[in-house]
Amino acid sequence: MKVFPVVKIVPLLLLAAAWQTASVSRLLPASVLPSFWDVAASLGAMMRSGELITHTLASFARAGGGFFLAVGIGIALGLLMARIRIVERALEPILLLIYPVPKPAMIPLFMVWLGIGNASKVAVIVLACLLPIVNTTFNGVRSVDQTLIWSAQARGTSSRRLLWRVVLPAALPQIATGVRTAIAIAIIVMVSSEFIASESGLGYLIFSYGGVGADDAMLAVVIYLATLGFLVDRCYLAGLQHLIAWHAFAH
Amino acid sequence: MPASYLELRSVDMQYGEAARTTHALQGIDLDIHEHEFVTIVGPSGCGKSTLLYLVGGFLRPSSGSLRLRGQPITGPGPDRGIVFQRYSLFPWLTVRGNVGYGLGEQRMSRAERNRIVDAYVQLVHLRGFENRYPRELSGGMQQRVALAQALACRPEILLMDEPFGALDAQMRRILQDEVRRIWRQDAKTVLFVTHDVEEAVALGTRIVVMAAHPGRIKEVFERGFEVADGEEFETNPAFAALKLRIWRSVKAEFEAPAA
Numbered sequence: 141m142k143v144f145p146v147v148k149i150v151p152l153l154l155l156a157a158a159w160q161t162a163s164v165s166r167l168l169p170a171s172v173l174p175s176f177w178d179v180a181a182s183l184g185a186m187m188r189s190g191e192l193i194t195h196t197l198a199s200f201a202r203a204g205g206g207f208f209l210a211v212g213i214g215i216a217l218g219l220l221m222a223r224i225r226i227v228e229r230a231l232e233p234i235l236l237l238i239y240p241v242p243k244p245a246m247i248p249l250f251m252v253w254l255g256i257g258n259a260s261k262v263a264v265i266v267l268a269c270l271l272p273i274v275n276t277t278f279n280g281v282r283s284v285d286q287t288l289i290w291s292a293q294a295r296g297t298s299s300r301r302l303l304w305r306v307v308l309p310a311a312l313p314q315i316a317t318g319v320r321t322a323i324a325i326a327i328i329v330m331v332s333s334e335f336i337a338s339e340s341g342l343g344y345l346i347f348s349y350g351g352v353g354a355d356d357a358m359l360a361v362v363i364y365l366a367t368l369g370f371l372v373d374r375c376y377l378a379g380l381q382h383l384i385a386w387h388a389f390a391h
Numbered sequence: 392m393p394a395s396y397l398e399l400r401s402v403d404m405q406y407g408e409a410a411r412t413t414h415a416l417q418g419i420d421l422d423i424h425e426h427e428f429v430t431i432v433g434p435s436g437c438g439k440s441t442l443l444y445l446v447g448g449f450l451r452p453s454s455g456s457l458r459l460r461g462q463p464i465t466g467p468g469p470d471r472g473i474v475f476q477r478y479s480l481f482p483w484l485t486v487r488g489n490v491g492y493g494l495g496e497q498r499m500s501r502a503e504r505n506r507i508v509d510a511y512v513q514l515v516h517l518r519g520f521e522n523r524y525p526r527e528l529s530g531g532m533q534q535r536v537a538l539a540q541a542l543a544c545r546p547e548i549l550l551m552d553e554p555f556g557a558l559d560a561q562m563r564r565i566l567q568d569e570v571r572r573i574w575r576q577d578a579k580t581v582l583f584v585t586h587d588v589e590e591a592v593a594l595g596t597r598i599v600v601m602a603a604h605p606g607r608i609k610e611v612f613e614r615g616f617e618v619a620d621g622e623e624f625e626t627n628p629a630f631a632a633l634k635l636r637i638w639r640s641v642k643a644e645f646e647a648p649a650a
Contacts, residue, residue, distance in 0.1 A: 285478045287475045287477070287478040287479060288478055288479075288481065290444075290447070290449045290467065290473065290475075291473065291475065291478070291479045291480075291481075291540075292481075292492075293449070293466075293467035294447060294449075294467045294468070294469065294471060294472060294473045294541075294544075295469060295472075295492050295493030295496055295540070295541075295544055296468070296469040296493055296496040296497055296544065297496050301496075305496075306481070309481070309483045310481075310482075310483075312483070384483070385524070386482050386483045386484075386485075386524040386525075386526070387482065387483075387526075
């Protein structure tokens with residue numbers, strides 16, 4: 141992975157310039173799309189007032205909580221499925237059934253079970269993040285080379301320690317790709333869950349500004365969210381590069 | 392007659408169920424003495440690697456017995472070091488981490504471990520590469536690390552499963568000399584599987600030829616002469632004669648109709 145080069149920002153700047161030109165020349169009336177400048181001004185105002193920070197913290201507490209729970213549960217489930225046949229037989233059909241369900245569609249049901257507060261939102265995020273992590277953990281553990289396990293056993297590793305010494309490190313690169321997918325899913329589902337019965341969070345901001353016709357503020361939050369998502373992903377990749385420097389895809 | 396060091400008696404190995412059974416090995420009897428260097432050569436499918444995995448304790452025989460110093464082999468253990476053709480190294484550990492892996496499993500102190508690792512890194516000529524990861528090394532260097540990793544646990548027996556099969560001819564010849572030198576120095580017992588007749592003669596004091604379908608021992612040759620380290624054995628008539636005899640024995644297996 142290379143450091144993000146500045147030159148890649150150029151198309152984005154051109155897009156912003158084209159947008160602003162279209163707005164100023166009335167090619168794109170404000171009723172269809174507010175001008176780039178108005179959106180940028182709203183973004184600045186929301187940042188100064190602290191509004192954005194408050195809602196960001198509320199959102200990321202939910203997304204982070206759900207994501208980290210999903211990482212723990214997902215790796216454990218994937219591992220159990222890969223190692224114990226009966227667990228695989230029991231869980232596989234259930235996971236296949238859940239897979240195509242749009243997870244935000246489960247929000248109303250979770251609200252009936254867990255109330256309209258944070259618990260139902262976090263639960264949906266956990267469910268949505270779980271699948272890619274279970275999947276890649278399962279595949280990663282299953283594809284650990286037999287000779288690697290034999291090699292460890294011949295050097296004195298007991299079967300009990302094999303999991304920590306060989307299986308998990310060997311599966312780590314694959315698990316890491318599932319975790320990366322889960323980060324993106326956590327942000328998407330976080331926003332969706334905040335559209336419904338919420339009084340805080342970036343999804344709530346988008347939904348409420350959109351509802352009162354404040355399109356510039358609404359778009360400002362969307363652009364802010366995209367930037368934040370991008371930065372989180374880059375931070376993850378940078379951390380990963382450090383953690384699995386030994387693996388080819390880190391370079 | 393005294394009990395042999397490593398003793399295989401009527402070892403059978405079958406895969407699959409009833410009608411579709413494959414006889415990987417049938418009726419293997421083999422005695423290996425301490426400090427012997429035995430090479431096993433044969434066509435693919437003759438079960439030579441399976442035989443090695445049985446001695447390693449990674450597989451259990453369908454019937455028959457394997458004993459080391461009179462004790463039945465029941466599983467893998469650090470008394471039998473193994474080098475595979477590929478994937479013996481842990482990609483997430485450096486050369487130092489890989490060579491010291493077995494010592495760490497024995498709860499050895501870091502200082503003591505480092506001292507031993509340094510010695511084996513030196514032995515396989517990898518000084519200066521201690522902090523590299525396996526994927527940063529050439530195939531030949533990776534196999535040197537694998538050899539050092541196996542030796543650092545100080546096994547009694549070294550099991551080698553076509554360890555140089557994926558290397559080019561020059562590197563193979565250099566590593567063959569190193570393995571022979573280490574065998575002389577450390578007085579290990581070595582069981583070495585190969586598909587290369589010349590390699591089998593260059594290394595083995597005894598050469599076991601195997602046949603396929605079912606996998607069985609066809610013929611055993613005593614080398615009867617020494618091969619010195621770095622010797623250009625191409626000029627040795629005894630070497631050429633033995634190589635030819637063994638090649639004919641192996642070649643017959645390719646010409647024989649499948650039983």
